[in-house]
Amino acid sequence: xxxxKLLHALATVVECGGFxxxxxxxxxxxxAISQRIKALEIRLGQPVLVRHPALAPTPAxxxxxxxxQQVQLLERDLHDALxxxxxxxxxxxxxxxxxxxxxxxADAVADICQTEEVLLDLVIEDQEVGLKRLRDGDVAACLCAxxxxxxxxxxxxxxxxxxxxxxSPSYAARFFPEGPSAEAFQKAPAIVFGPHDQLQHQxxxxxxxxxxxxYHLCPSSEGFVRLATAxxxxxxxxxxQAAEQLQAGQLVSIAPGQGLTVPLYWHYWRHxxxxxxxxxxxxxxxxx
Amino acid sequence: xxxxKLLHALATVVECGGFxxxxxxxxxxxxAISQRIKALEIRLGQPVLVRHPALAPTPAxxxxxxxxQQVQLLERDLHDALxxxxxxxxxxxxxxxxxxxxxxxADAVADICQTEEVLLDLVIEDQEVGLKRLRDGDVAACLCAxxxxxxxxxxxxxxxxxxxxxxSPSYAARFFPEGPSAEAFQKAPAIVFGPHDQLQHQxxxxxxxxxxxxYHLCPSSEGFVRLATAxxxxxxxxxxQAAEQLQAGQLVSIAPGQGLTVPLYWHYWRHxxxxxxxxxxxxxxxxx
Numbered sequence: 001x002x003x004x005k006l007l008h009a010l011a012t013v014v015e016c017g018g019f020x021x022x023x024x025x026x027x028x029x030x031x032a033i034s035q036r037i038k039a040l041e042i043r044l045g046q047p048v049l050v051r052h053p054a055l056a057p058t059p060a061x062x063x064x065x066x067x068x069q070q071v072q073l074l075e076r077d078l079h080d081a082l083x084x085x086x087x088x089x090x091x092x093x094x095x096x097x098x099x100x101x102x103x104x105x106a107d108a109v110a111d112i113c114q115t116e117e118v119l120l121d122l123v124i125e126d127q128e129v130g131l132k133r134l135r136d137g138d139v140a141a142c143l144c145a146x147x148x149x150x151x152x153x154x155x156x157x158x159x160x161x162x163x164x165x166x167x168s169p170s171y172a173a174r175f176f177p178e179g180p181s182a183e184a185f186q187k188a189p190a191i192v193f194g195p196h197d198q199l200q201h202q203x204x205x206x207x208x209x210x211x212x213x214x215y216h217l218c219p220s221s222e223g224f225v226r227l228a229t230a231x232x233x234x235x236x237x238x239x240x241q242a243a244e245q246l247q248a249g250q251l252v253s254i255a256p257g258q259g260l261t262v263p264l265y266w267h268y269w270r271h272x273x274x275x276x277x278x279x280x281x282x283x284x285x286x287x288x
Numbered sequence: 289x290x291x292x293k294l295l296h297a298l299a300t301v302v303e304c305g306g307f308x309x310x311x312x313x314x315x316x317x318x319x320a321i322s323q324r325i326k327a328l329e330i331r332l333g334q335p336v337l338v339r340h341p342a343l344a345p346t347p348a349x350x351x352x353x354x355x356x357q358q359v360q361l362l363e364r365d366l367h368d369a370l371x372x373x374x375x376x377x378x379x380x381x382x383x384x385x386x387x388x389x390x391x392x393x394a395d396a397v398a399d400i401c402q403t404e405e406v407l408l409d410l411v412i413e414d415q416e417v418g419l420k421r422l423r424d425g426d427v428a429a430c431l432c433a434x435x436x437x438x439x440x441x442x443x444x445x446x447x448x449x450x451x452x453x454x455x456s457p458s459y460a461a462r463f464f465p466e467g468p469s470a471e472a473f474q475k476a477p478a479i480v481f482g483p484h485d486q487l488q489h490q491x492x493x494x495x496x497x498x499x500x501x502x503y504h505l506c507p508s509s510e511g512f513v514r515l516a517t518a519x520x521x522x523x524x525x526x527x528x529q530a531a532e533q534l535q536a537g538q539l540v541s542i543a544p545g546q547g548l549t550v551p552l553y554w555h556y557w558r559h560x561x562x563x564x565x566x567x568x569x570x571x572x573x574x575x576x
Contacts, residue, residue: 015505017483025500053344101511106518113504113520119477120504120520122511189407195305212313216401216408217303222510223389223410230394232401232408 003043007068009036010048014057014065015121040064059136066137069093073140073273080274092275093121095130096143098193098221099161099238100264104288112282116275126196134267141268141276149267156266156280159288164259165203166242166251167234175234180207180255188254190215191227191235199236202260225251236260240288264288291331295356297324298336302345302353303409328352347424354425357381361428361561368562380563381409383418384431386481386509387449387526388552392576400570404563414484422555429556429564437555444554444568447576452547453491454530454539455522463522468495468543476542478503479515479523487524487548495546513539524548528576552576 012022013033023030041047048061057065072091096105101124113120123130123139130142135150149155167175175188185204192200192215204213216233218224221241228235229245234254245251253259266283268276300310301321311318329335336349345353360379384393389412401408411418411427418430423438437443455463463476473492480488480503492501504521506512509529516523517533522542533539541547554571556564 015483021483050341053338053346056341058341098508098511101506101508102514106511106514106520110518110520113477117477119502120506120515122504122506122508124507124511189401195303195309214407216410218389218408218410219412220386220389220410220509222508223386223394223412226390226394227408230398232394232398 002067003039004068004071006036006040006043007064009033010040010057010061011065011068013037013049013055014061017055057138062136062138069137069140070269070272073275076275077273091119091121092141092279093123093139094141094143095123095125095133095139097126097130097145097264098124098219099241100143102221103161103238103240104286108283108286109279112279116278118275126194129196131267134269140272141266141279143264143266145262145264146267147263147265153267153269155268156284158264158266158283158286160261160263161288162239162259162261163199163203163236164239164242164253165234165255166228166237166246167254168229168231168250169252171228171231171234172252172254176254180209180258182209182211185209185213186211187214189233191218191224191233192216193221193224194219199260199262203236203255203258206260207255207258290355291327292356292359294324294328294331295352297321298328298345298349299353299356301325301337301343302349305343350424350426357425357428358557358560361563364563365561379407379409380429380567381411381427382429382431383411383413383421383427385414385418385433385552386412386507387529388431390509391449391526391528392574396571396574397567400567404566406563414482417484419555422557428560429554429567431552431554433550433552434555435551435553441555441557443556444572446552446554446571446574448549448551449576450527450547450549451487451491451524452527452530452541453522453543454516454525454534455542456517456519456538457540459516459519459522460540460542464542468497468546470497470499473497473501474499475502477521479506479512479521480504481509481512482507487550490548491524491543491546494548495543 012026013019016022016025019030019033023033037049044060046060047058048064050056050058101122125133130144131146133139134142176184190200190213194217216227218227224235225237225242227233228237229250242251266280268280300314301307304310304313307318307321311321325337332348334348335346336352338344338346389410413421418432419434421427422430464472478488478501504515506515512523513525513530515521516525517538530539554568556568
């Protein structure tokens, strides 16, 4: 049988980002934590953590964490069946796109968080990277744009998010006085969420433009809207997130009719317990 | 003389998060990019990139990138002096806290971005980690809570952000019917930004509570506010960011009079060129 005390130490070190903090959380000394990690590595015959460039689990460590998370979810079902067992609130690690977190996610899961007393551990990832995290066992479920389930997992279409290329009116007048054109795209600074964000490229390709374009990088959804509203750049923003600014005329489309629709799929392991099942049931009734 | 063609390849690979995308951006094949990285590693006698767990620069790679960024900033000044030289828009990599990005940052820098034609590369880091990035040469400047400048750098107090412990009225009534108490803190799920976020701990210590508390993890400033508004947890939210929800009665303080004030300092290298100087000048006139 696996020694879960050791896995608990590993999970806490990864969650806290360090041995000292993990010790604080678990009420143990840093050296006690370090001994548990070492014991795990000796049993496994390989490292479970890398220290550089940042503290992170190795692929073997990730596999252990995935197992630990699945066991926790199964234990939760056990506690439902045998309520006299003492029960700790489970932590549900989910990867999802930043735009969902700042729009519909909280309202959709609020009921479940309260009734099930579940604690969320949200990992913000651009659409395609979350699925890799699920495959690596780093998260229990993920919301992303990919429609194909991975082996052993299921996937549910929860809705679509529609994006518009938005900018402040003065920015639009300055850089797109005659609407979208190759010349304008070459000069107008865009805003891109991060290196994995392909929305801007998709939008330009849809407009028939394939060349270089200048861009700011801003890995914050709401920061993105603030940069656009302040006239610093234009970018692909969820219509839902910008509703207020569109209404107030603070943001306008630089290419009306050239929006993008991104489907969102909920990916989850087939045997991940009743909590994920209930969350999935909730998401299946969503109207985005 | 350093071969800047190789540094450019390194910077592009790191920025794009991969060799293939870097090739697309630079108009080169993936193998051409790979050869440049290899050439750089041969000259240096050590690796500049690690592939696992994610593509990232080694400490030596970071040092090269810092140098490349400083040279770019100096070149910008050169181009100002010799305008006939062809000029590319500089990219300014800055680490700052998520709460600044979603509140005052965009309005404060909009003018400079437009007049200087600078492109931003924002790195979102919790207060204390940004300074480490500046020290590592990963960013040209950083906004954080630490008042002490590092060697070779200067620092400017730009203002203070005030945080309140906020929750929805129904959450407050359910978990804090008699205000803050050790018993309530033990049970009420908090919301924490990430493992480096110490605000929640500071708040609890200020209330005289040192024990364990349940918490959700949400590394998105705006997502944080959404979770609180939906009644999923309570958390330390900038007063400025929640102004609307406070006004509308959607969020209330669970411990009035127990807010926290976090000072913000702008850290920058002493010899980082006129653009950083002008940005610093702008930030020195800020009223947060």
